[in-house]
Amino acid sequence: MDNGWSQKHLLRVILTSETYRQSSRISAELRDHDPQNRLLARGPRFRLSAEGVRDNALAISGLLSLHSFGPPIRPPQPDGLWNKVGGDRYEYVVSAGSERYRRGLYVVLKRMSPYPSLITFDATARLSCRVKRQRSNTPLQALTLLNDPVYVEAAQALAKRIDDENANKNLDATLTHAFRLAVSRSPSAGELDVLRALQTAEAAANGTEAAWFAVASALLNLDETITKN
Numbered sequence: 001m002d003n004g005w006s007q008k009h010l011l012r013v014i015l016t017s018e019t020y021r022q023s024s025r026i027s028a029e030l031r032d033h034d035p036q037n038r039l040l041a042r043g044p045r046f047r048l049s050a051e052g053v054r055d056n057a058l059a060i061s062g063l064l065s066l067h068s069f070g071p072p073i074r075p076p077q078p079d080g081l082w083n084k085v086g087g088d089r090y091e092y093v094v095s096a097g098s099e100r101y102r103r104g105l106y107v108v109l110k111r112m113s114p115y116p117s118l119i120t121f122d123a124t125a126r127l128s129c130r131v132k133r134q135r136s137n138t139p140l141q142a143l144t145l146l147n148d149p150v151y152v153e154a155a156q157a158l159a160k161r162i163d164d165e166n167a168n169k170n171l172d173a174t175l176t177h178a179f180r181l182a183v184s185r186s187p188s189a190g191e192l193d194v195l196r197a198l199q200t201a202e203a204a205a206n207g208t209e210a211a212w213f214a215v216a217s218a219l220l221n222l223d224e225t226i227t228k229n
């Protein structure tokens with residue numbers, strides 16, 4: 001009430017509170033005594049929203065455009081989707097340049113044919129009002145992160161960023177930097193071994209550029225990358 005019933009102020013207070021900013025890691029003792037986290041002894045852990053998953057990948061790769069306002073954007077989607085529901089009346093023209101990398105908030109929404117990548121991650125089609133989005137975990141989501149044009153372009157940009165920012169570093173230092181870009185922590189010894197093996201095998205088979213693309217794609221596909229911890 002003191003702030004004019006401002007929802008924005010309330011959300012800011014919640015998100016900047018010590019309670020909300022706790023780690024989501026749980027000890028064995030807490031798991032036994034408070035499995036539902038009713039005491040708020042740890043932070044929440046959940047997959048990012050559909051828009052957040054896309055924005056996060058673009059931010060990690062360095063592609064995300066923070067340009068605000070203006071008309072909606074049209075990122076790449078399978079050809080002919082709008083024609084299936086509207087005939088030839090509607091033409092889907094993919095946004096060019098940095099416009100296509102604006103935040104998911106600005107993605108155009110056609111109720112009869114919503115943007116597939118967002119729907120895969122449980123965005124609402126807005127055919128009806130919803131109080132809360134559901135969160136699913138499906139194989140199609142992993143396939144989207146590997147093959148959707150947005151995530152392929154993000155992986156390509158991240159691979160270039162990794163190579164550009166680590167020109168004079170050894171392989172382990174470069175992999176550590178790449179891992180930190182994706183999940184904001186250093187990799188464990190086991191995680192570093194896996195990344196090293198992937199990069200080395202891909203480099204031997206397909207060359208350095210393809211190797212860093214494979215590493216970047218793997219990092220963008222990590223559960224930890226698309227999850228709020």
